[in-house]
Amino acid sequence: MEQRYATSPEQITGATTQELRDRFLVQDLFVPGEVNVTYTHHDRVVLGGAVPGDAPLALPTYDEIRSEYFLEHREVGIVNVGGAGTVTTDGEVHELPKGACLYVGRGVREVVFANAGSGDEGPAAFYLFSAPAHTAYPTVLTLPGQGTVRELGDQVTSNRRSLNQYIHENGVKSCQIVMGVTSLHPGSMWNTMPAHTHDRRTECYLYFDVPADARVVHLCGRPTETRHLVVADREAVISPSWSVHSGVGTAAYSFVWAMAGENQSFDDMDGFPVTTMR
Numbered sequence: 001m002e003q004r005y006a007t008s009p010e011q012i013t014g015a016t017t018q019e020l021r022d023r024f025l026v027q028d029l030f031v032p033g034e035v036n037v038t039y040t041h042h043d044r045v046v047l048g049g050a051v052p053g054d055a056p057l058a059l060p061t062y063d064e065i066r067s068e069y070f071l072e073h074r075e076v077g078i079v080n081v082g083g084a085g086t087v088t089t090d091g092e093v094h095e096l097p098k099g100a101c102l103y104v105g106r107g108v109r110e111v112v113f114a115n116a117g118s119g120d121e122g123p124a125a126f127y128l129f130s131a132p133a134h135t136a137y138p139t140v141l142t143l144p145g146q147g148t149v150r151e152l153g154d155q156v157t158s159n160r161r162s163l164n165q166y167i168h169e170n171g172v173k174s175c176q177i178v179m180g181v182t183s184l185h186p187g188s189m190w191n192t193m194p195a196h197t198h199d200r201r202t203e204c205y206l207y208f209d210v211p212a213d214a215r216v217v218h219l220c221g222r223p224t225e226t227r228h229l230v231v232a233d234r235e236a237v238i239s240p241s242w243s244v245h246s247g248v249g250t251a252a253y254s255f256v257w258a259m260a261g262e263n264q265s266f267d268d269m270d271g272f273p274v275t276t277m278r
């Protein structure tokens with residue numbers, strides 16, 4: 001398990017591009033036949049990718065979390081960003097088409113990932129976002145589009161997008177995790193504009209469906225002292241509570257956003273009109 005310690009805003013004032021990428025960008029999560037995870041000490045979130053091959057793939061536990069099994073003290077939200085697959089939790093099989101979200105609560109001992117056929121989308125690719133959990137909520141599957149959908153932005157400002165909330169205060173229950181998927185409409189490139197922070201939660205974005213020859217220029221840092229990361233398909237960005245998280249693509253794309261921290265209030269955010277940003 002890769003470990004990333006927490007970063008304060010003062011530490012990035014003179015950071016090089018590589019230093020910024022080492023702190024905030026998570027690459028190579030999706031390797032065929034493997035489960036790969038990164039532990040950020042920002043709100044103790046674990047990010048992961050699981051890509052089953054011909055054989056099913058089990059979620060292991062790791063020394064760093066000192067748990068007999070991964071979900072002994074944790075919960076996880078799982079979104080499939082690849083072809084159809086299944087996730088089996090303590091023997092119960094859940095079918096996840098692309099874009100579906102499975103919440104798995106504390107206390108589930110076995111989580112097993114598998115492919116379910118060979119469609120155009122290639123093998124299943126499961127993105128995992130896990131946080132410490134104080135109690136056990138039931139495992140719940142949400143199919144694409146079945147969450148709470150918010151239509152945001154406008155084609156005129158190139159930020160028309162559909163935001164699907166899956167795990168949230170008024171949806172699937174969790175201890176900490178708030179999770180969903182946002183998809184840009186064709187011709188729209190900007191996400192999360194106007195940008196915001198939420199000092200009470202860490203947020204991570206996993207960009208997916210970014211064409212191979214395209215990139216997302218992701219804005220991070222304090223709103224009045226921004227930096228950027230150039231992000232490719234299936235790469236994730238860790239956004240500390242003090243950092244904006246917004247981006248513009250060179251083509252349309254989608255992303256999984258997920259948060260954990262002090263509260264689960266999606267609208268508890270401080271917005272920054274672009275005219276106030278630097």
Ligand SMILES: O=C(O)C(=O)C[C@H](O)C(=O)CO
Nearest residue numbers: 161163182191192193203257
């Ligand atoms: O497009 C957006 O706007 C988002 O998806 C915003 C994220 O959901 C977010 O940053 C929530 O805090």
Ligand SMILES: [Zn+2]
Nearest residue numbers: 196198203245
């Ligand atoms: Zn946010």
